[in-house]
Amino acid sequence: xxxxxxxxxxxxxxxxxxxxxxxxxxxxxxxxxxxxxxxxxxxxxxxxxxxxxxxxxxxxxxxxxxxxxxxxxxxxxxxxxxxxxxxxxxxxxxxxxxxxxxxxxxxxxxxxxxxxxxxxxxxxxxxxxxxxxxxxxxxxxxxxxxxxxxxxxxxxxxxxxxxxxxxxxxxxxxxxxxxxxx
Numbered sequence: 001x002x003x004x005x006x007x008x009x010x011x012x013x014x015x016x017x018x019x020x021x022x023x024x025x026x027x028x029x030x031x032x033x034x035x036x037x038x039x040x041x042x043x044x045x046x047x048x049x050x051x052x053x054x055x056x057x058x059x060x061x062x063x064x065x066x067x068x069x070x071x072x073x074x075x076x077x078x079x080x081x082x083x084x085x086x087x088x089x090x091x092x093x094x095x096x097x098x099x100x101x102x103x104x105x106x107x108x109x110x111x112x113x114x115x116x117x118x119x120x121x122x123x124x125x126x127x128x129x130x131x132x133x134x135x136x137x138x139x140x141x142x143x144x145x146x147x148x149x150x151x152x153x154x155x156x157x158x159x160x161x162x163x164x165x166x167x168x169x170x171x172x173x174x175x176x177x178x179x180x181x182x
Contacts, residue, residue: 002086005111009081009093010126013103022079024050025072042068044083044092051099058098063091088116135159
């Protein structure tokens with residue numbers, strides 16, 4: 001059974017291309033267009049196959065498309081997509097890029113079980129968070145995101161009940177508490 005990763009995409013580019021992608025997603029998700037044979041509702045591959053049929057034929061037979069749309073919207077001329085994908089980010093963005101070389105596709109993927117946290121948004125245009133604290137200590141658990149390391153360490157110090165913390169302090173505390181499932 002796959003570990004499901006939460007992936008978020010932002011697609012920007014020429015208005016006509018972005019609108020075509022959005023309309024295709026919307027048609028499948030609202031039932032205006034039946035999903036492809038041997039597939040299922042929400043599958044990213046439906047969109048890739050449909051756009052490939054209408055746009056330009058590209059061989060996607062070796063593409064890894066194991067993701068499902070959870071939500072999507074048009075935001076200031078860009079598409080924002082929330083998907084659940086098996087193990088990590090799939091080839092969805094690569095397939096779209098092959099079909100539409102002039103669009104830009106930013107993504108952020110998180111899969112806590114295998115500790116996958118990645119983005120291609122190095123400038124932080126859409127996904128500014130660079131640090132994540134995922135903790136479970138004495139029955140309290142939470143996940144918090146931070147743009148700056150200093151803010152993440154300040155938060156870690158608060159959790160650890162100390163005045164300040166370094167990355168080494170956090171790693172040491174983590175090793176000591178792993179046996180207690182903290």
